[in-house]
Amino acid sequence: MLRFPSTLSQMEKPIVSCSNIFTYSHSPPKLPLSSYIDINNPFHCLESCQSPRELKQLHALTLKTRPLQTQLISSKILSFLIPFSSPESVTYARELVNHLKPPYLQLHFYNSLIQALTNSSQAIALYGEMITKCIYPDTYTIPYVLKSCAQSHALEEGQQIHAHSIKFGLSSNVYVLNTLMRLYAVCGFTHSVKKLFDGSPERDLVSWTTLIQAFVKMGFAKEAIQAYFDMCRANLRPDKRTLVVILSACSRLGDLSLGTRIHENICDIHDIYSDVFVGNALVDMYMKCGDADSARKLFDKMPVKNVVSWNSMISGLVQQGQFKEALHVFHDMQRIGLRPDSVTLVAVLNACSNLGKLELGKWVHAYIDKNQIKADGFVGNALVDMYAKCGSAEQAFGVFQGMECKDVFSYTAMIVGFAMNGEAERALDIFAEMPMVGTKPDEVTFVGVLSACSHAGMVEEGWKHFEDMSRVYNLEPQTEHYGCMVDLLGRAGLISEAEVFIANMPIEPDAFVWGALLGACSIHGKVELGEAIMKKLVAIEPVRDGAYILMSNIYSSANRWKDALKLRKAMKERKMKKTPGCSLIEINGVVHEFRKGDKSHPRNEELRKVLGEMAIHLQNHGQFPTSNFIT
DNA sequence: CAAGCTGAGA
Numbered sequence: 001m002l003r004f005p006s007t008l009s010q011m012e013k014p015i016v017s018c019s020n021i022f023t024y025s026h027s028p029p030k031l032p033l034s035s036y037i038d039i040n041n042p043f044h045c046l047e048s049c050q051s052p053r054e055l056k057q058l059h060a061l062t063l064k065t066r067p068l069q070t071q072l073i074s075s076k077i078l079s080f081l082i083p084f085s086s087p088e089s090v091t092y093a094r095e096l097v098n099h100l101k102p103p104y105l106q107l108h109f110y111n112s113l114i115q116a117l118t119n120s121s122q123a124i125a126l127y128g129e130m131i132t133k134c135i136y137p138d139t140y141t142i143p144y145v146l147k148s149c150a151q152s153h154a155l156e157e158g159q160q161i162h163a164h165s166i167k168f169g170l171s172s173n174v175y176v177l178n179t180l181m182r183l184y185a186v187c188g189f190t191h192s193v194k195k196l197f198d199g200s201p202e203r204d205l206v207s208w209t210t211l212i213q214a215f216v217k218m219g220f221a222k223e224a225i226q227a228y229f230d231m232c233r234a235n236l237r238p239d240k241r242t243l244v245v246i247l248s249a250c251s252r253l254g255d256l257s258l259g260t261r262i263h264e265n266i267c268d269i270h271d272i273y274s275d276v277f278v279g280n281a282l283v284d285m286y287m288k289c290g291d292a293d294s295a296r297k298l299f300d301k302m303p304v305k306n307v308v309s310w311n312s313m314i315s316g317l318v319q320q321g322q323f324k325e326a327l328h329v330f331h332d333m334q335r336i337g338l339r340p341d342s343v344t345l346v347a348v349l350n351a352c353s354n355l356g357k358l359e360l361g362k363w364v365h366a367y368i369d370k371n372q373i374k375a376d377g378f379v380g381n382a383l384v385d386m387y388a389k390c391g392s393a394e395q396a397f398g399v400f401q402g403m404e405c406k407d408v409f410s411y412t413a414m415i416v417g418f419a420m421n422g423e424a425e426r427a428l429d430i431f432a433e434m435p436m437v438g439t440k441p442d443e444v445t446f447v448g449v450l451s452a453c454s455h456a457g458m459v460e461e462g463w464k465h466f467e468d469m470s471r472v473y474n475l476e477p478q479t480e481h482y483g484c485m486v487d488l489l490g491r492a493g494l495i496s497e498a499e500v501f502i503a504n505m506p507i508e509p510d511a512f513v514w515g516a517l518l519g520a521c522s523i524h525g526k527v528e529l530g531e532a533i534m535k536k537l538v539a540i541e542p543v544r545d546g547a548y549i550l551m552s553n554i555y556s557s558a559n560r561w562k563d564a565l566k567l568r569k570a571m572k573e574r575k576m577k578k579t580p581g582c583s584l585i586e587i588n589g590v591v592h593e594f595r596k597g598d599k600s601h602p603r604n605e606e607l608r609k610v611l612g613e614m615a616i617h618l619q620n621h622g623q624f625p626t627s628n629f630i631t
Numbered sequence: 632c633a634a635g636c637t638g639a640g641a
Contacts, residue, residue, distance in 0.1 A: 082633080108633060115634070143635050178636040209637045244638040280639040311640040318641095346641045378641050 055081070055092070075104040082112045090116050094126070107135055115144045123148035124157050137164060139173040146179035150186045158183040178206045185214035205231075209242045216249045224249040225258065240275050247281040256289035276304045280312055287316025292325075307341050315347040323351040327360070340367075342379050349382035353389035361386040365399075375399060381409045388417025393426075408442050416448035424456030431465075443475055450484035454491060462488045483512040490520020495529065511540045511547075518550050522557075530554045545576050 055077065062073045074096050081093045090113065097109055110130045117123040127145040130137070137145075142165050149158035162180055165171040171180075177200050184192040193214040197207060208231040215224035228246045231238070238246065243266055250259035263282060279302045286295035299305070299313050310333045317326035330348050333340065340348070345364050352361035365383060368375055375383055380403040387396035400406070400414045411434055418427035431449050434441055441449075446469055453462030466485055469475045482505055489498040498517055502509050514537050521530035530551055537547035548571050555564035 079632085106632095111634070140634060147636075175636050182636070204636090206637045213637070239637090241638040248639075275638095277639050282639095284640065306639095308640045313640095315641060341640095343641050350641085382641080 071100060071104040074100055075106070075109075078109055082109070085116050094122075097126075098129075102133070102135070105133065105135065107138060107141070110135060111138070111140045111144060114141065114148070118144060118148040119151065121148070121152050124152075124154060127161070131164075136168055137170065138168075139170050139176060142170055142173075143175045143179040146176075146183050150179070150183045153187060155183070155187045158187075172201055174200075174202050174204050174207065177202070178204075178210055181207065181210045181214065185210060185217060188218060190214050190218045190220065205236055205239060205242065208236060209239075209245055212242065212249070213245045216245060216252065219252065221249045221252040225253070225255075240278050244277050244281040247278075247285045251281075251285045251288035254289050256286075256291055259285040259289055274303075276302070276306055276309065279304075280306075280308050283309060283312045284316065287312060287319070290320065292317065292320055292322065307338060307344065310338060311341070311343045311347065314344060315350075318347050318350045318354075321354075323354045326351045327355075327357075342373055345373070346378045346382045349379075349386045353382075353386045356390050358387075358390040358392065361390055376403050376405055377407075381407075381413050384410060384413040384417060388413065388420060391421060393417055393421040393423055397426075406437070406439065408439055408445060411439055411441070412445045412448055415445060415452065419448050419452035419455060422455065424452040424458065427452035428461070441473060441475075443478060443481070446475065446477075447480050447484060450481060450488065454484055454488040457492055459488060459492050459494070479507065479510045479512050482507075482509065483516045486513055486516040487519065490517055491523065493524055495520055495524060495526060499529075511537055511544070514540070515546060515550075518547060522550050522554050525554065525557055527554055527558050527560070543576065545571065548576065 059073070059077050063070055066073060078093055078096045078100070081089045081096070093109075093113055094117075097105065097113060100109070110126065114123045114126055114130075117126060123145055127137075127141070130141075142161060146158060146161055148154075149161065158180075162171075162183075165176050165180070170176050177196060181193045181196050184190075184196070193211060197203065197211050200207070208227065212224045212227050212231075215221070215227060224246065228238070228242075228249070231242075243262065246262060247259065250256075250262065263285075266278065266282075279298065283295045283299050283302075286292070286298065295313065295316060299309065302309060310329065313329050314326050314333070317323070317329060326347065330340070330344070330351075333344070345368060349361060349364055352358070352364070361383075364386075365375075367373075368379060368383070373379060380399060383399045384396045384403075387393070387399060396414065396417045400410060403410055411430060414430050415427045418424070418430065427448060431441070431445070434445075446465065449465050450462055453459075453465065462485065466477065466481065469477050469481065482502070485501060486498045489495070489501060495517075498520060502513060502517065505513070514533050518530060518533045518537065520526075521533065534547055534551045537544075541547075548567050552564040552567040555561070555567065
């Protein structure tokens with residue numbers, strides 16, 4: 001006998017008075033209950049039930065009037081409930097299934113319920129109960145439950161179900177194949193996906209799409225493209241979903257010509273502008289391949305745009321270093337009244353970091369608080385980075401402390417942030433916390449750590465961390481790390497140590513490393529060594545101006561004006577232009593940009609007067625600017 | 632008896 005305590009108490013009340021479930025709309029209201037019920041067939045009232053409560057009343061009533069038919073009744077009610085997918089009806093149905101026994105308990109009840117529960121992690125448990133009751137899966141059960149496994153990354157359960165699919169002879173079904181492939185794809189087992197695909201007698205477009213997707217997800221973009229061509233060769237035409245996946249492979253490869261080719265193909269086959277997913281994938285592809293103009297053109301032509309379309313534009317521009325343009329697009333987005341989501345805000349914060357737009361960054365922070373967006377993960381990390389790069393290490397630290405789940409990126413942002421703002425000690429304190437919370441530093445973290453040591457002149461400490469990289473953390477130092485070490489040694493005046501260090505490098509020193517040593521020569525006035533490094537640097541990257549400038553500064557400080565002039569001339573002959581020195585400051589929301597030699601600022605005269613006074617003030621206190629202070 | 636698998640942006 002079923003027990004539904006709340007329902008029973010409901011049932012004791014006069015049911016007629018509380019609803020119209022047993023009546024038809026034209027029925028007179030106040031007749032006794034018995035006159036509405038067809039005693040021979042109480043189930044024909046089912047369709048008039050309008051709420052779970054009414055259904056429970058009918059259920060209770062039928063159980064009372066027909067105590068010998070509880071199983072039949074429950075299964076009838078269940079059949080009626082199945083098409084409704086509201087949470088209440090699912091809960092009720094799940095309870096009914098618990099009490100049913102074969103032959104009333106049918107496979108399709110489980111199938112429907114498992115499907116309805118795919119998002120709730122109960123699907124797997126229900127599948128287990130089904131097996132316990134000796135009801136065995138068919139080609140519908142397996143895909144539903146596997147979908148749930150894939151969603152919750154339940155690899156072990158998924159593998160057991162994989163075994164079931166073989167045991168019950170279902171593994172040649174293409175839906176079973178596709179969902180199995182999906183399971184292994186989300187768990188990162190690309191090899192298993194490929195093996196399943198290759199071993200299957202039947203594949204459809206979904207199988208190909210899933211295979212390509214698996215390759216893309218794990219960064220095998222070339223294999224993804226290869227599979228795409230294989231698919232075309234097998235005479236299958238891509239659909240919208242395949243195209244989205246293959247376009248993202250082009251994005252990752254940065255292969256503009258392939259991406260453009262696929263774009264042209266799409267125009268032949270589909271009306272692409274009707275699908276916002278394809279449009280977004282195209283915008284993203286053009287952006288990641290460096291063609292911002294084509295991306296913009298496509299974006300403008302899209303008849304339907306959503307927040308992802310805007311985000312693709314904004315983050316694409318940020319990635320290309322077009323920060324001001326990115327903020328322009330963001331303001332357009334606000335003008336049309338589209339609400340930014342966390343992805344938008346991350347991109348905007350990134351632009352703020354690079355432009356020093358502290359005010360806008362603060363606005364984003366306020367927006368995040370006001371809209372109860374969690375300042376965790378990407379958003380939290382972007383906030384920390386923004387405050388740090390805008391010079392507010394304290395506020396960066398505030399956000400950092402408030403974050404519930406800090407990952408490597410959070411720690412790295414904070415360490416680099418403190419290092420950049422001259423707080424080497426605090427940077428190293430944060431670094432020391434990492435082992436305590438079990439977060440493993442990565443290569444970038446060490447760039448922060450080493451540069452902190454470098455700026456604070458902590459030679460010993462720097463050496464220790466550099467050695468720990470490979471010894472403790474199993475990280476191979478890259479040229480950036482060698483560059484930091486050269487910088488650390490060089491700044492501290494240990495130039496010959498730095499030279500030995502470079503000579504012993506296991507990898508080829510690049511411009512970054514030689515540049516650091518040249519910088520040290522510039523600080524310590526080492527002309528001959530500088531000249532030797534200069535030659536190497538020009539050989540590695542002849543178009544960059546940095547080496548020329550540094551070297552010419554070395555000549556100038558050694559009063560070798562002729563040599564300095566010669567270098568400047570050589571630059572002119574090679575048509576190299578010096579990248580002008582540039583600084584930004586934001587006051588009351590307006591960014592003021594100053595380039596070397598630029599006199600265009602409206603308050604230029606005043607600024608120069610103040611700078612002159614500051615120079616005199618500094619000199620009176622024994623500080624002498626090393627180069628032209630006023631330019 | 633009813634039903635399924637695959638898509639975008641940090």
